[in-house]
Amino acid sequence: MSCERKKMGSGCLKVTKYFLFLFNLLFLILGAVILGFGIWILADKTSFIAVLQMSSPSLKTGAYILIGVGALTMLMGFLGCLGAVNEIRCLLGLYFTCLMVILITQVAAGLVIYFQKETLKDELSHIVGTLIENYDPLNDDERNLQDAWDYVQTQIACCGWSGAKDWENNKVLINQSMTAYPCSCSNSSKDFQVDSGFCNLDVPVNGTATYADWPVHEQGCMDGVEEWLKDNLGVILGVCTGVAVIELLGMILSISLCKNIHSEDYTKVPKS
Template identity: 50%
Template sequence: MTMGKGCMTASKYFLFFFNLIFFLFGAVIVGFGFWILLDNQTFIVALKNSTDVKLACYILIGVGAFPILISFFGCLGAIYEVRSLLSLYFSVILLILITQFAAGALIYFQKDVVNEQISKVITKVLDKYSGNSSITEQAWDFIQTNMECCGWIDRTDWSGNMVIVNSSQLLFPCSCQNISLISGNFSDSGFCEAKTPDWPVYDVGCAASVERWLLTNIGVVLGICLGVTLLELLGMILSICLCRNVHMEDYTKVPKY
């Protein structure tokens, strides 16, 4: 079954605009990867010293650059009706879709391993916390204060902190303190002195707070994932329809520079 000229034209431009969206999507991913690497303001800083996190950023940039390149070929194949480019485009989008499902399944079934690796990274950060208000320490204070949590798993993550271990006083991280258990002025950084060995801090760890945030916003996360998947499927359908209705390669349409 072949499409009429009007349908062909409409499909070409639909595919072109789809690839424009795909290009922007890739650009956002690349920008996010660079933002994590260059960010010195937010809680992301707390994880940046990890080699694994830096590697993940480079992978993220690479993954984002890939759609940018593919969308270029998709636009070229659609506008100039180059069948080989449309076939290549369809194959690559299919591969990306399969990879996304495989990566999602891997993360889901290996979530305990991922959580363990994050816990190790954060434990090293907490052990070296000195209260000198470095960028990394400010980021971690920001997390604990705003998420009302203490440590990654729980307060015992602070048990290896060198300042607390070597101090003759009963110190605890100020950003952990439960404001409902204290009165008067309080600090949200550095160390505070406890009156008893039972720290007046939050019982919940930040891992639980992050998980709770994800569950609260699960609809948004799933909506974004579903939207991206539908866009990819639309691109595949349009490209294969165009490919089947382009009967001859005409490379003379492609501009020469």
Template identity: 55%
Template sequence: CKFLLILVTEFFGILGAVILGFGVWILADRSSFISVLQTSSSSLKVGACVFIGVGAVTMFMGFLGCIGAIKEVRCLLGLYFAFLLLILIVQVAAGVLFYFNMGKVSIPLLIRDYKDSHEDRLQEAWDYVQAQVKCCGWVSFYNWTDNAELMNRTNVTYPCSCEDRSEADDDSFLVRKGFCEAFDSNRTESGNSPEYWPVYREGCMKRVQAWLQENVGIILGVCVGVAVIELLGMLLSICLCRHVHSEDYSKVPKY
């Protein structure tokens, strides 16, 4: 019981470092879809801060539990149990918060307010997503018709990062930003019609949903695995605490 608990506490020390690093990555990352999510939704920022707090507390908790198990200190074992219970509750709350706020991400507003030749971290992140995921818009490329600056162009103009490069030989191209013009000699009418845009037709939402469906088993497996280990740590701490109490009681002199 004692040595198994020591192994569990060491695992939580490593787990805490991973969780803390994940939270810092969410806040610091500037070139992925996570950047778009956490910038356009304050609740996701809160979730990232929760991850950082949980990671720091988990590392401290692992150290606390390890000392308590080695020295067999009931007070530290009790604190370890309480911290484990608190961490489990906070992790569930953070997961629920993230899940119910995914639908509030304002990607369509980002597309509507997108400005050509404008240096903006959020716009750059969205350009990166469209180019790397090979998608255009959120639901479909027609989301870009809500952008007044784009649709007021007289020539065929489209988002550069949406350009369909599926036929290109080189995949390691730099992400293009802003709006690009396409010249079609066969086109007779004027105006910027999206039907003539040489862009990906599929929206990014479908790609994101497909990624989640492909990896949902891994995500759930990791979450369930961590929860099981947390429950195991709680049971072992109670077991060792009762064992220490029994030993202390047996050492009491009897007259």
């Protein structure tokens, strides 16, 4: 009976070890995905992310946090694989502790984002309103930010934040008596070709116009942008949820393997 128990214990130890190795391999891959999301946010220059990134320091901070979490997650996956294969108790204990800290941090970050979503929405409205008001094709300092907003209006087929009326606050258009309009708002079909700057209306010399005279989309970008953010946020949250599940499984398997190693009096250290 004692031999059979030892064989069963040894078999359970091996199964736990290999399962932990596989979970940590997946953990390593998911960490790389989180790292990729952070790099994507910093590198993206052709979508609404660019508008937020250049106007809101908090998004850059969030991107760096994602990169840090992704890199740390990959490191933990590597340590978990190493500790499982070589059955090193101290490494497994360190791995368990780091996983617990990461999981608590992720839950805390998720709660902060959830309870601050209205503040984020207000900040977003302020950012876009300021961008539209100060939009100037001759201002090279804000060229990248303005091009990003032109891209958003073209791709979403919208104009302004709540509507085309928002552009009546633009200083350049006010000086031109509203006889021009943002080219990226045009409702003519151009196969999503992104135009920038202002286009002139066919009006008499010294004439005036209003936004109602512009050949632009009537819908504002707020609904489209919110939907875009929800779609992308869903992907990010889905990945983070997957990582959290793997973290919990990794914690359970690591502590189980650590106990089995202790009970079987395994104190292996890789020999050089």
